[in-house]
Amino acid sequence: MATISLDAVSRWYGNVVAVNGITMTIGPGVTGLLGPNGAGKSTLIALMSGFLSPSAGSVTLDGTPIWRNTEVYRTIGLVPEREISFGYLTGHQFVIANAELHGLPDPGAAAQRALEIVDMVEPAARRIGTYSKGMRQRVKLASALVHDPGVLLLDEPFNGVDPRQRLHLMALLQRFGAEGRTVLFSSHILEEVEQVARQIEVVVSGRHAASGDFGEIRRLMTDRPVQYVVVSSDDRRLASALIAEPSVVAVSLRPVVAGRGGVDVSVSDLGGFAHRLPRVSHDAGVRLIELSPTDESLESVFAYLVGR
Amino acid sequence: MTLNATILRLSAQALLGRRRGLVLALIPAVVVALAIVVRALTESGTGYEIVNAVGFTLALPLVALLAASAVLGPEVDDGSIVYLIAKPVPRRVVALSKYAVAWLATMALGAVPLFLAGLILQADAPSKALAWAVGGAVAGTTYAALFLALAALTRHAVVAGLLFVLLWEGLLGGLLSGIKWLAIGAWGREIASAVSSAVDDPGTGLTYAVLASLVVTAFSLWFAGDRLRSFTLRGDE
Numbered sequence: 001m002a003t004i005s006l007d008a009v010s011r012w013y014g015n016v017v018a019v020n021g022i023t024m025t026i027g028p029g030v031t032g033l034l035g036p037n038g039a040g041k042s043t044l045i046a047l048m049s050g051f052l053s054p055s056a057g058s059v060t061l062d063g064t065p066i067w068r069n070t071e072v073y074r075t076i077g078l079v080p081e082r083e084i085s086f087g088y089l090t091g092h093q094f095v096i097a098n099a100e101l102h103g104l105p106d107p108g109a110a111a112q113r114a115l116e117i118v119d120m121v122e123p124a125a126r127r128i129g130t131y132s133k134g135m136r137q138r139v140k141l142a143s144a145l146v147h148d149p150g151v152l153l154l155d156e157p158f159n160g161v162d163p164r165q166r167l168h169l170m171a172l173l174q175r176f177g178a179e180g181r182t183v184l185f186s187s188h189i190l191e192e193v194e195q196v197a198r199q200i201e202v203v204v205s206g207r208h209a210a211s212g213d214f215g216e217i218r219r220l221m222t223d224r225p226v227q228y229v230v231v232s233s234d235d236r237r238l239a240s241a242l243i244a245e246p247s248v249v250a251v252s253l254r255p256v257v258a259g260r261g262g263v264d265v266s267v268s269d270l271g272g273f274a275h276r277l278p279r280v281s282h283d284a285g286v287r288l289i290e291l292s293p294t295d296e297s298l299e300s301v302f303a304y305l306v307g308r
Numbered sequence: 309m310t311l312n313a314t315i316l317r318l319s320a321q322a323l324l325g326r327r328r329g330l331v332l333a334l335i336p337a338v339v340v341a342l343a344i345v346v347r348a349l350t351e352s353g354t355g356y357e358i359v360n361a362v363g364f365t366l367a368l369p370l371v372a373l374l375a376a377s378a379v380l381g382p383e384v385d386d387g388s389i390v391y392l393i394a395k396p397v398p399r400r401v402v403a404l405s406k407y408a409v410a411w412l413a414t415m416a417l418g419a420v421p422l423f424l425a426g427l428i429l430q431a432d433a434p435s436k437a438l439a440w441a442v443g444g445a446v447a448g449t450t451y452a453a454l455f456l457a458l459a460a461l462t463r464h465a466v467v468a469g470l471l472f473v474l475l476w477e478g479l480l481g482g483l484l485s486g487i488k489w490l491a492i493g494a495w496g497r498e499i500a501s502a503v504s505s506a507v508d509d510p511g512t513g514l515t516y517a518v519l520a521s522l523v524v525t526a527f528s529l530w531f532a533g534d535r536l537r538s539f540t541l542r543g544d545e
Contacts, residue, residue, distance in 0.1 A: 042541075051390060051541035071398050079395045080541065085388040086318075088325040094391075100314040101395040145393060273405055 002075050002150035002182050004048050005026045009057035011043055018043045020206040021057070030177035032197030033186040034217075040206040041186035042081060045155045047282070050080045061151070076104070077149035082269050083154045087129030091120060091139045094128060098143040114142040119168065134152055134165035152176055154185040157190055164169070170196045175215050194218065225249055226270055229289040232281065233263040240265045241284040247272035264294070312397055314407035319379040328378045332413065335371050336421035338513035340364045340469035343425035353430045359440050363422045365478065365493055368399060371418035373469040380459040380532070381466070390541055405470050407456050407529055413530040414452045419444035436506040443500025443507070450492045450521045453528035460535035486510055496519050 004026040011184040019040045026048070035041050046052035047059045050066045052071075058065060061072050086094050095114055101105035115121045118138040123131065128139065137157060144152060154173075158166050173196050177183045187193050193200055194216070202210040202218045210217055232238045239251045242265060250266040267273040281288050323329055339362055346355040380403075383389035393402055422444040426437025454472075458465040481487040481494065488494035494510040498517035501509040512520075 005354070049392075049541070050392065051539060053538070055542075070393075070398060073394050073396045074392070074483045078390065080390050082389060082541070085382065085386050088321060093337075097314050097318055098391070098395070101312070102398065140391075174444065202338060213471070291375040300531055 001028050001180060004066075004151060004184070005058075005060050005183065006044075006047070007058045007060075007064075009047060009054045009059055011047060011052060018206055019047070022206075022208045023057075024201070024208060024211065026182055026183050026201075028177070028180050030173055030183045030185070030197045030201060031199040031201060032186060032193035032214075033201050033203065034083075034188070035203040035209075036188055036189060039188075039203045041203060042155055043206075044185060044203065045078075045080075045153050045184070049076060049080075049153050052255050063182035074147065075149055076153060077144035078153045078159055079137075079144045079152070079154040081159065084128055084136060084140060084143075087127060088125050089114070091135075091142075093129070093144055094139060095124070095142050099146045103172065104147060107236040108144050110148075111142075114146040115288075117145060118142045118172065121172050133160045134162055137169070138163050138165070141169070149181070150182070152181045154183075155184050156187060158187060160187075166192075168258045175225040190218075190221065216270050223268075225266045228265045228273075229254070229262045229268060229290075229292055229294050230265055230277075230288065231260065233289065234284075235254040235261045235263050236291075238281055238286045241286070242277075245273070245276055245280060247276060262290075271290055278308045310401060311405045311408055312401050314338040314400050315392065317499070318392065319406050319409040322382070323375060323378045327449040329376060332371060332374050332378070332417055334496075335367045335374075336417045339367045339421050339425050340428065343428040347428050352432065356426070356436075358429065358430050358438075359426050359503060360497075361423055363425050364444055364447070365495065366473075368414070368422065368448055369451050369469075369473040369477070369493070370441060372410070372448050373455045373473065374467065375417070376452045376455035377469070378405075378457045379406040379410045380456055381463070382477060384539075385463045385533055386539060388535075389457040393539060399536035399539070401535050402531035403439040403456070404490065404529065405458070406454060407532070409458060410452045411449060414448040415445060418448045422519050433506065435504045437508050438493060439504030442503050443496040443498075444523050446499050446518075447492050447496025450495070450525050450528075453525040453532075457531045458517035460532040485511075489516075489520075492518065492524065493523070 006022050007026050009019060009022050010017065024087055033041050033044060043052065047054055048066065050069060053067045060066060061075060064072065066072050084094065092111065095111040096107050099110040104110045107274055111176055115124050118141050119263055120135065120138050120142060128136065131139065157169060173185060191201040198213055200214050200219060201208065215241065230238065235253055242248050242263065243251050247254060247267055248265055248270040249268050252264045254264060342358055342362060346358060393399055419441050423437045423441035426440050427434060430436065455465065455469045456466050462468060463508045476487065477491045477493050481491050489512060494512060495517035497507065497510050498512050498514060501507040502514045
């Protein structure tokens with residue numbers, strides 16, 4: 001059972017802060033590292049895998065500092081987002097080389113076992129240069145698995161992988177988690193993370209925005225107020241009627257431009273609002289012209305979690 | 309401190325398995341071919357300056373530069389070296405193993421051709437040919453170490469190395485004699501002149517030339533290892 005701990009970790013480049021005061025513990029089982037692009041996920045994985053020194057705080061594996069400590073790689077297997085550029089090797093040669101570098105007693109058998117796990121035994125005789133994205137991803141995984149590591153770190157492992165292979169990879173990660181390994185993978189897609197991970201850590205703009213099991217995170221994300229803009233025949237009258245609704249938490253009038261204004265509505269209970277809006281406007285004698293959400297992007301979901 | 313057989317093998321494959329391997333073999337081929345042509349057209353001993361001007365001053369550092377940057381440069385530039393160094397192998401061993409491959413290539417394709425070209429041009433002066441080969445071996449050892457350190461430091465290692473060879477040692481070294489104190493080629497020539505008096509003595513003194521070569525080689529290898537120990541994975545974000 002291996003545990004990676006981050007204690008008040010910050011990392012900055014000059015005066016740009018990439019990771020800001022993050023404390024988290026990654027233990028056995030599958031953990032998803034969720035955040036929009038540029039949130040600092042890759043920076044965190046680099047810190048956890050000994051490829052970046054923390055500017056402040058400590059990153060440890062079972063109490064041992066990871067930076068500048070090559071012994072941690074006996075426990076850690078890393079699948080970087082970076083492509084393998086060893087196109088002149090076959091998959092088999094590449095995985096064997098990894099086994100040898102780990103000093104395993106029987107590199108051939110270890111490579112064979114790892115290739116079997118990722119279902120790459122047959123294509124392993126071909127050069128990596130001829131592989132599809134999904135195959136390269138699986139060979140990367142095999143090279144990280146070859147020494148049977150207690151910790152597996154994967155940076156955006158599902159990026160560019162076709163749906164069938166994605167399912168296969170997801171099943172593999174779940175299996176490793178069930179075996180008691182500490183598995184951490186990053187993704188910017190909530191649905192992807194939900195399917196594999198029990199535990200989710202959310203990072204936004206270098207900050208630790210949320211932590212919990214996926215149900216908790218899902219609730220946080222769906223319960224947030226949702227923004228709509230409603231355009232009607234009489235915006236002011238509609239706004240005064242809407243604010244009386246329990247599902248509405250805020251309204252504001254948009255400036256009228258070219259005879260067209262609108263009401264910005266902040267809604268806490270989406271179902272209730274959708275049900276009540278036609279009735280409220282009808283009762284107020286206002287005709288609805290347009291209703292549209294203004295912030296359905298994942299970034300706005302994340303921004304809400306940070307501002308919470 | 310040992311070498312790692314796997315790193316040696318992969319580095320050799322990286323060196324020979326790409327187009328760079330061809331260019332690398334082409335350089336000494338040109339030197340030797342030039343010597344054969346000159347010898348065929350002239351008398352023995354004529355045009356011996358080829359060994360110094362083309363072989364020692366140009367081909368040798370170019371071979372060292374190409375070899376040293378080929379074993380490390382691409383992997384550092386595109387970050388794929390993480391696959392090799394996320395392993396319980398001391399990074400100094402990785403750096404040293406890569407150096408061993410670059411060094412062997414520099415000896416075989418940079419220093420040995422000096423001996424061959426010298427013999428071809430003047431068969432009755434083997435000690436002069438040997439002197440250039442010994443001086444070339446020492447200079448090649450130092451060049452390869454310096455260029456490996458450059459490859460570990462910057463992705464513009466080839467440009468920086470070329471500037472060092474052509475501008476600093478070549479152009480400025482020819483104009484300002486003081487540059488010999490900071491020129492790997494001059495140290496190699498000094499050592500060659502100690503082996504055979506037929507080689508012009510740049511005048512740094514043998515002790516200085518040997519010590520300076522040793523210090524630059526040792527520091528460069530330490531530096532390359534240290535850079536690998538601190539290798540940082542930059543995210544795409």
